[in-house]
Amino acid sequence: MHLLQVLAVTASSTLLVFVVEAVRRSKLNSRYAILWLGAGVVLLGLSIYRPLLDWVARALGVSYPPSLLFLVAFLFLLSIVLHYSLVISSHRDSIRRLGQAVALLERALEEQRRAPGAT
C-alpha cells in the first residue's frame, strides 16, 4: 500500500465516520448528509480497491489513476456547494416571508388592542 493510498483511505473513512456520527447526534440533518455520504462511499471504494480505481481511470482516459480521486472529490464538492446555494436561496425566501408575516401580524394585533370592542 502506498502512502497516498493510506492517506486517501484514512481521509474518506474519517469523512464517513464524521458524517454518520453527526447525523446520529442530530447535528446534521440527513437531508444534507446524502451528498457527503455519497462522496465518502465512492472515494473510500476507489481508494481501498486499487484495481477499481485503475479500471475507472482507464475507462475515462485518465492517465494517472490517483488523480481520478481529485476529480471525483471535486465534482462532489461542486454539487454540494451548488446544492447549498439553492438551499440558502430558498431559506432566504422563507425568512423574508416569515419576517413580513411577523410585521403584518404585529400591526394587526396592535390594531386589535386599540379597538377592544372588536373581536
Added chain:
Amino acid sequence: MRPLVIIPAFNEAPTIVGVITNIRRHVDADIAVIDDGSEDDTARLAREAGAVVLRHPCNLGIGAAVQTGYVYALRAGYDLVVRQDGDGQHDPSHIGRFIELLASDQADIVVGSRFLAREGYQSTLVRRLGIFILGIVSSLVGRSVTDPTSGYWGVNRRALEVLAKSHPDDYPETEALVVAARSGCRVRELPVIMYARTAGQSSIGGTIYAGFYMLKVVLNLLIGRLRPR
C-alpha cells in the same frame, strides 16, 4: 379613499420624523413606515410622529420592506400608494401629481424621474453611469425609462396586486418595473426633484456595491426574460 404613503426605512432615525412631517405638509394621506430591522429609534420616532409602523424582526432588504408596505396597503384596502424614501431624498411636493395621475387612471405605476427635469440632485458619477447602462437594458426589455433606479413610485390597486405577490429582492426598482410591465401594468414617468441624502446610508453604497448592483440587475433582467409570464 385616502391614499397611503409608504416609507421603507432602515436606520433612518435622524431623518424619519422630518420626512413624515414634510409629507403631512403636502398631502392628506395615511403614512406607513416599514422599519426594516433598524437598530436605532426609527420605529419609535415614526410611531410618535403618527405613522403606522410595520416592523421587520430583522433586516430583510429594501425589496422586502416595499413589498410589506404593498401587502399592508392591500389588506387595509388602500387603492393608491405612493412610496417615499426615509432619508428625505424625495420631495413630497410631487405626491399630489402622482395621486392625480393614478386616480384619473392614466397609469398603473408612476415613477418619479430626476432626469426628466434636470434639476436638483443628479446622483454620483458611478451611479449615473449605471443608470445610463440600465437605460439601455431597460429599452432592450421593451420599456424606455429615464430613471430606472428611482424609488419614488406611485401605484394603483392593479399594480399593487402584481407587486404584493412577487417583488424583487435587493435592488428592486428596475426589476419591479419589468415584472409589472410584463404583467400589463402601464408605466408613466413624472419629473421630480431629488436631494442628496443628508444622513444614513444609501441602499446602493460604494463603487463595489454599484458594480454588484449592476451585475445583479442585468443578470436578473436577462434571466427574467426566460421566465414564463
